[in-house]
Amino acid sequence: MKTIKLVIADDHELFRNGLKELLKRHEDIEVVQCVSDGEELIKFVKTHPDIDIVLLDITMPNMDGFEALNKLKSVNTNVKPIIISMHDDGNYIAKCAKMGAFSYLLKNTDQEELVKVVRIVSEDKKYFSPNISEKMIDYMSENTVSEDILSKKEAEVLLLISKGNTTKEIAAELYVSSRTIETHRANILKKLNVKNTAELIIKAVKMKLIS
Amino acid sequence: MKTIKLVIADDHELFRNGLKELLKRHEDIEVVQCVSDGEELIKFVKTHPDIDIVLLDITMPNMDGFEALNKLKSVNTNVKPIIISMHDDGNYIAKCAKMGAFSYLLKNTDQEELVKVVRIVSEDKKYFSPNISEKMIDYMSENTVSEDILSKKEAEVLLLISKGNTTKEIAAELYVSSRTIETHRANILKKLNVKNTAELIIKAVKMKLIS
DNA sequence: ATTTATATCCGTATTAATACGGATTTTTAG
DNA sequence: CTAAAAATCCGTATTAATACGGATATAAAT
16 A cells, blocks of 8 residues: 655644644554645645645644645645644635645544545545535525625725724825725625624624734 | 643544643653543543643633633632643733633644643643743733723623614614713723724724624 | 712714715626 | 626715713722
8 A cells, every 4th residue: 555645734733743643553644744834835845746645724824724725736736735724614615625625624523534534635536524515515605705805905995994094094095085995995895795894894804804 | 750640621633632642652641531622621520639730722612711711620629720722812811820720832832841831730830931921911011901891881882883783773772872872882992992993893803802 | 988980871073984876997708 | 809897986965983071870999
């Protein structure tokens, strides 16, 4: 049996090392390397074309999982990413699936499931467990709002709103009329299907459009 | 050397098991039990008075870390809780310290540090590593805001604001004049030290005053 | 028991946010 | 290449949110 060469990318050292220990027990799986952010991961994978699988966390410093997922394809076409996240958030799951993840596991997955998925993915098959698929479908149906629904300007305005800036201040910062910013605000409200600033911020936070 | 008897409470199976594997290597530490939420933890500790240390995650289903921390004291006076969280959030840290945690570790702590802290705490000494203490102090100084700074009415108003209600709607709902609600709003802004609704919601979310 | 602080309530004035309507430019789709 | 859609821009009018000032009632502190 061919050994599955695997890299772990997670910024939590305890988790990373713990995972490594767990995987060590399986003779068909070799943890080649552990890294703590996306940059390190890309750097490593670039020089190691024989890596089969990356276990990838979403929330990491420097370069997060999403960005890493994006770059992976262009750097190494052989490597198959499996996301390991603690968020069973339809938004995240859908985004990862779209960006080429081969699977999406929660951190409360049990060991057997993890190893099972690693083996499946190593054969170039995608696998999303039923609970994850369900979340993804729920999200798709209830949320016509895709993650890039806001235009660049709108996203910029939203960010400034969330920092406590008023319309006037934002207008000054972006060198346009206040009226323009007011239109942006109105369009943002409409797109996110909310009726005022309070609701807007709540929804934007939930959708991770802002911190 | 006396063995340190320890329980792990974390809802992420992979983390829990990984941690157990890591701790297994140390002969002076015995992982007696792993549980996945606060309820299980309390139940276990109640019937096992010889437990020295609990490694406790904050975010867990059923009964979260805070609640568990609270109940622990009344159930078993011998057990010393160490929080293991991924949030280096001054708010959390201060709250845990106040509630009797013996230490607060981040999930990206390295193994050596973890084991060191376990040993220190097992001797009934509290230990907060410098970076954590710093966060806590920052929080204390910048935030005169304790978690129960808002009056009941104010909290109620804040909740309704966050649901997208306008001042007028809130006034109708609470059977008072709009002007009263406006004063509440003003007081809430002042207490949280923000200048408008957008900032308010952001801060309230961060402080977990609202979902 | 009395001071002190805090929560609750309200009026008037100002500023900010939203509604409605409309225009031009840039992207996207066929 | 052209039609449709979306992004960007702005004016006027209305409504909502915030600033300032002040009052009473309740809770906490000594």
